[in-house]
Amino acid sequence: MRTTIQGAEISAPICIAPTGFHRLAWPDGEMSTARAAQAASICYITSTYASCSLEDIVAAAPRGLRWFQLYVHPNRQINQQMIQKAESLGFKALVITVDVPKVGNRRNDITNQVDLMKKLLLKDLGSPEMGNVMPYFQMSPIDPSICWEDLSWFQSMTRLPIILKGILTKEDAELAVKHNVHGIIVSNHGGRQLDEVPASIDALTEVVAAVKGKVEVYLDGGIRTGNDVLKALALGAKCVFVGRPILWGLAYKGEHGVKEVLDILKNEFHTSMTLTGCRSVAEINQDLIRFSRL
Template identity: 65%
Template sequence: MSVVDTRTTIQGSEISFPVCIGPTGFHCLCWPDGEQSTAKAAQALNICYVSSTFSTCSFEDIVSSAPNGLRWFQIYIQRDKQVTKQLIQRAETLGYKALVITVDTPVIGNRLQDNRNKFSLPLFVKIKNFHASIEENSETLLPVSDIDPSTCWKDLAWIRRITRMPIILKGILTREDAELAVSHNVQGIIVSNHGGRQLDTVPATIDALSEVVNAVQGKMEVYLDGGIHTGTDVLKALALGARCIFLGRPILWGLTYKGEEGVRQVLNILKKEFHKSMIFTGCRSISEISQDLVQFSRL
């Protein structure tokens, strides 16, 4: 175990280890430079950063801050198709390498803590890439864009006509939806429950992962989002079939602590833990990580 290689690829691009940064909004709440600092940390670690529709830095500023970084773009499909088209094509022009479509948010979930706390964004925090409004009669004071609740599988054909980026669906949790994704020829799935903030009592993503992986039968890459706190968690996700994992909250914690340096520290902790987990389980490369490493308890 003197040489252990943590590198892998996602959609053909090499990353230094199978941990990437998932789409979360409003990074300027955490640090003045917001998503720019996040993008710099991702570039420094040679991993992918997925920019959110709700970024508080412009896509242009994110790109200029980390021009050599691997970037994907996450979008909520808007009622105004022209707005959706402009966002997607703008991202592609700026060098984003994949399009992540969030499919578990036809409406915003029942965010009880936000509602009870009457949370609202401070005036200095703005969504920079398009105008987002507050829903009429909404209990939440969070600004939300005009998400189209009528979005369905047939919309993928229209999206393919306006972009050449590979399409990743974020928010799949079941075999049935995974099989539909295969039949619609998308390039990837992110198994995600939106951090548990959409429908209460949905499965943990690690519990849904095997069902989705078995359904796609190797026809596309499957990733996992949510619930990862240690390098051992990363190892288990890969053993159960994930190509890599995407981090949400831990990145925001690191960003709040010390900006780019804080995000780097979070990522380096996970990288060291994952590297040791590979050593302890005798895996010299990502390809040697298999389901044999995971034992399921039966109650």
């Protein structure tokens, strides 16, 4: 099951997607998630909206493979500070989320009157019991004006490979390659941005075809079983990133709950490989997929 992403070896192509506010699920929050990822020898993408400081996350799992996910802030200096901090702390890639020029119409949040920015960030994250968190949490708007030309500015300030998260079309995939990014995460933001866009798995094939092997393509969204991992790899993903199930495991039993979720997915994926005759991830290919014809 071993493979590599951006040249780094991982024990299986099952890694952790960036999700925010892990302390809502468990007291140690992202520190527990990072420890579980390190123990599993897989990659953990830490969110801009982590509820622990980057320093504490790194200290909790100093040997772990970490990427840093960035929501682009309107203040360029703040972006630069965040990127340079992540690079100095040993994060190995910069993941820029490009599908949130504004927050989508999240009806459940409206119905339940959920406003994390006001009710969590300004209240709880500023309290002593929440520990040392990043100062930009206090006000963290997302820049709606980010465009392709901005990528050269990011590339000028960091040596980290740049991954774009939130690509769903071949046209955007081609533009990503044209602008010299190192990877793409095919993602619909967990279905939380625009209703009725394609599922990530449905957009994967055209993105893989568009990049023609020039950059690595990953997928997040909808991964619930080892079979899902196998399907994603068969359709051309190098690796999948798991979101909600990690939070479910974290809420259940902290670090050990995350480890159990990862173990379940790894074991199921191993079984799926075995029963389809794949002795390594290199042998997983589109011949395993049968498309239904309506």
